[in-house]
Amino acid sequence: MRRVLERGQIEAGAERPPRIRLPDPARLFAARAARFRALAREGAIGSSIADYLHLMAALADAQHAALDAIEPSMLHLDEGSVDGGTRLPSVVGPYAPIFRDVLGLLVRALAVRGDLPRSTREALERLENASANALERYADALLARRDDQIDPATAPFVMAALQVPYAAAAAGLSPSDVESRIGAGEGCPACGTLPVASVVREDAISRGQRYLHCALCATEWHLVRITCSHCRSVQGLSYLSLDGGPDAIRAECCDRCKSYRKILYQETDADVDPVADDLASLTLDVLLADEGYHRASGHPLLWNGR
Ligand SMILES: [Zn+2]
Numbered sequence: 001m002r003r004v005l006e007r008g009q010i011e012a013g014a015e016r017p018p019r020i021r022l023p024d025p026a027r028l029f030a031a032r033a034a035r036f037r038a039l040a041r042e043g044a045i046g047s048s049i050a051d052y053l054h055l056m057a058a059l060a061d062a063q064h065a066a067l068d069a070i071e072p073s074m075l076h077l078d079e080g081s082v083d084g085g086t087r088l089p090s091v092v093g094p095y096a097p098i099f100r101d102v103l104g105l106l107v108r109a110l111a112v113r114g115d116l117p118r119s120t121r122e123a124l125e126r127l128e129n130a131s132a133n134a135l136e137r138y139a140d141a142l143l144a145r146r147d148d149q150i151d152p153a154t155a156p157f158v159m160a161a162l163q164v165p166y167a168a169a170a171a172g173l174s175p176s177d178v179e180s181r182i183g184a185g186e187g188c189p190a191c192g193t194l195p196v197a198s199v200v201r202e203d204a205i206s207r208g209q210r211y212l213h214c215a216l217c218a219t220e221w222h223l224v225r226i227t228c229s230h231c232r233s234v235q236g237l238s239y240l241s242l243d244g245g246p247d248a249i250r251a252e253c254c255d256r257c258k259s260y261r262k263i264l265y266q267e268t269d270a271d272v273d274p275v276a277d278d279l280a281s282l283t284l285d286v287l288l289a290d291e292g293y294h295r296a297s298g299h300p301l302l303w304n305g306r
């Protein structure tokens with residue numbers, strides 16, 4: 001006779017799913033590069049979005065390679081510098097030398113490509129010629145989202161250079177320290193940055209749980225499903241997708257605050273990546289703008305000229 005466990009018994013015996021998933025930088029950027037490439041292949045060949053996805057794949061490859069330039073000791077924050085070293089700084093200050101090194105590596109990795117649009121080539125040249133102080137001030141403007149100081153053409157590359165040390169540093173945090181700050185604000189409990197999208201994870205430990213994904217350090221934190229990630233409303237939510245579009249991505253739209261973030265389903269597609277899939281589904285953003293919804297936060301690798 002087979003004994004069938006009741007749901008409560010299964011839950012009591014099983015390990016509680018984590019509320020925090022710290023990034024694994026050794027996997028993060030390589031997997032993202034592969035995802036960008038796969039999504040670019042699905043898009044129309046020669047379309048501008050496919051070209052941009054290919055460029056972002058090369059950028060993610062360069063991020064992965066740049067991890068080698070990071071000395072773990074450079075990421076160590078002094079006791080008491082920020083919350084006893086358990087929270088990441090909201091300014092580039094402590095990571096400025098790494099950030100500049102990584103940015104240099106990313107710019108040089110992309111500059112050798114022969115297929116860059118002129119605007120991209122010029123943006124990379126501006127970054128190459130900028131002073132250390134100017135780059136640091138610019139990075140801080142991006143982290144604080146001071147829109148009037150942001151150049152949409154260079155922002156994706158600077159943000160990509162920031163993601164590398166922030167993800168590497170987040171990987172070394174204590175999950176329980178980070179967990180204690182979930183819900184303290186809309187932003188990431190590790191670094192304070194707004195999430196880019198959310199993902200319902202389907203691996204062995206996080207089965208069916210939904211996590212918000214930080215646009216900067218890639219930390220993921222739990223949020224109950226059917227909850228607006230912006231205003232926390234649990235009513236008036238709808239899940240919109242494109243007719244004929246991928247089933248693994250929808251927009252969680254809130255009628256209370258009229259905002260949305262996309263939600264990805266690993267059960268439908270194991271390879272979804274919040275940064276890559278959100279960018280590749282721009283058509284959905286256009287549709288949602290027509291419906292009167294606005295993005296709860298921007299994309300780290302695509303900045304609008306505002
Ligand atoms: Zn973060």
Ligand SMILES: [Zn+2]
Nearest residue numbers: 228231254257
């Ligand atoms: Zn809302």
